[in-house]
Amino acid sequence: MEGAGSMSLIIALDFPNRTEVERFLSHFAGEKLYVKVGMELFYSEGPGIVSYLKEQGHQVFVDLKLHDIPNTVKSAMRSLARLGADMVNVHAAGGTKMMRAAWEGLAEGTPAGQERPLCIAVTQLTSTSETVMQQELWIDKPLQETVLHYAQLAKESGLDGVVCSALEAEAVRNACGNGFHTVTPGIRQAADSTDDQIRVVTPEDARKLGSSYIVVGRSITGAEHPLQAYKTIQEQWEGITL
Numbered sequence: 006m007e008g009a010g011s012m013s014l015i016i017a018l019d020f021p022n023r024t025e026v027e028r029f030l031s032h033f034a035g036e037k038l039y040v041k042v043g044m045e046l047f048y049s050e051g052p053g054i055v056s057y058l059k060e061q062g063h064q065v066f067v068d069l070k071l072h073d074i075p076n077t078v079k080s081a082m083r084s085l086a087r088l089g090a091d092m093v094n095v096h097a098a099g100g101t102k103m104m105r106a107a108w109e110g111l112a113e114g115t116p117a118g119q120e121r122p123l124c125i126a127v128t129q130l131t132s133t134s135e136t137v138m139q140q141e142l143w144i145d146k147p148l149q150e151t152v153l154h155y156a157q158l159a160k161e162s163g164l165d166g167v168v169c170s171a172l173e174a175e176a177v178r179n180a181c182g183n184g185f186h187t188v189t190p191g192i193r194q195a196a197d198s199t200d201d202q203i204r205v206v207t208p209e210d211a212r213k214l215g216s217s218y219i220v221v222g223r224s225i226t227g228a229e230h231p232l233q234a235y236k237t238i239q240e241q242w243e244g245i246t247l
């Protein structure tokens with residue numbers, strides 16, 4: 006399955022403020038990165054953090070996982086579209102009406118001459134196990150089937166891809182096609198702590214399973230030498246053998 010479509014490593018900037026982000030990025034002088042701004046950073050710094058990262062030449066995934074009634078999501082996406090992000094997301098569990106509204110809001114809000122951000126849908130969080138999904142959330146289906154079903158709903162709604170575990174990437178591609186992106190967090194090297202993640206995959210296996218993007222946070226942000234950790238993971242992800 007290796008090598009289908011685009012491949013990028015996205016670094017999750019899970020930091021409390023811009024000062025910490027600047028401190029972290031100082032290890033990467035001259036590198037143009039693909040970074041992710043999640044709830045912690047966005048809620049503390051506001052939209053300005055996205056403009057700042059774009060000005061530095063980075064690509065930005067704004068990971069706010071919108072999930073609300075269609076009208077609210079549409080309006081929120083109209084606002085997000087103006088930030089110049091490269092990727093935004095919603096929860097597929099909001100349903101097709103909500104996902105279509107998200108897409109429409111983005112299309113309406115994207116300024117002329119600017120590219121519409123990719124819009125992807127979260128299927129089942131990589132911190133969710135099959136047991137929790139069935140026994141706690143009362144979703145009475147196998148996890149992989151649920152992810153596939155949500156991916157198909159996202160595709161029907163016009164979205165560009167999904168967030169899932171790399172464990173499901175191959176099945177999603179088979180069902181939704183090569184052009185449909187699979188953005189896969191829960192990435193860990195074999196010796197790493199899994200922390201709160203359940204469906205974890207190594208960078209190398211994510212490539213073999215056909216992920217389009219891997220999302221890596223603590224294995225890089227918490228490393229003693231972040232640039233070295235980034236390069237090692239990048240090499241494993243791209244299949245470069247030295």
Ligand SMILES: O=c1ccn([C@@H]2O[C@H](COP(=O)(O)O)[C@@H](O)[C@H]2O)c(=O)[nH]1
Pocket residue numbers: 017019043127129130131132168169190191192200202220221222223224
């Ligand atoms: O299903 C999901 C959706 C989003 N995430 C986000 O990805 C990173 C992963 O960070 P690690 O430190 O590498 O675990 C984090 O920002 C999550 O909010 C996810 O993990 N799973």
